[in-house]
Amino acid sequence: MMAAVAITAMATVPATPATAQDAANFDVTATVAAKCNYTGGTIAFGTVTTDSSTGLLNPGQSASSGDQAAFYCNGSNTTVELSHVAMSTAASASGFVNSIDFTPAVNVGGSEVLSGDQAAGSAFGARSGTLVVRAKDLTAAGKVIAGDYAGSITLTLTPAS
């Protein structure tokens, strides 16, 4: 006598296979540091002119530094301090003054962006373009004594993003 037993295990196959799907996130992060690119320079007036009859400075005399074409500050919260020391000479004589003042100014990209001293922390922002520092509108309190005059402009930029 032979006994045969057939056991069939069946699995259901769907008519339309299901779509398996998955996803993964890849984050990209980078930082661009805030910085400013500029250097010091020289502003040379040469010989300033005076009124031959009064000895007073002729108005409207200004001079500029050389161009700094690579200037930029890329931080949107960059601050500035601009200060100056009037030009003076060691020579002195009664009836003459030995100090010549001026207004410091800063041009960027051909436009004047600062004029006059600026307190530390003044807003400057992100700027790019040719930098020119100017000493403009020479003034003196009287007749100026002859001599070699020297002063300074200090431009301090603090980059911040």
Next chain:
Amino acid sequence: LLSAFLPLAGTQPAHADVLTVTATGTIGTACSIAVASPFSSPDLSASGSVGATATVNCNTGFKVNATSANGAIKTATTAPTSFTNTLPYNFTFSVPLESGSPNPISATCASTALVAGQSSCALSPANGTGLSSSGRASIGKTATLTLAYTVPTLPTRLIAGSYTDTITLTVATVP
């Protein structure tokens, strides 16, 4: 009486019992992707590239799509004249397959083509074909991701800040 129930060995023919068990089943399609190594932080002071890897595990044919959250590496800081806050890039995805040619399969897409709704590139999120494996599987393979960027040409510069983007890679079996 008891002995009447005992088999008499050797005196009766042996029974030949055959038990046939037929088991059939279906291994379901599966497709997964996971971050193996993330992108390093790109140095945006010069043009370059960064890489990452992913583990792909699809036991049947599949397709790949990618979505960029920003369409570029971007910072929220507003960019004034002569600056930009957006750095587009080219994204390349390459994954080895079990067999066939070409192998691996790869595609390169501009980041702008990876924004939701775009379909112009193989990896674009709305590209129905996606980057297709043409019916071939990839079991536990390591895929490579490359993000190549070119910094702006002067006089335009990147505004300072934190730049981010998120690339979402999606794998799906193709019935």
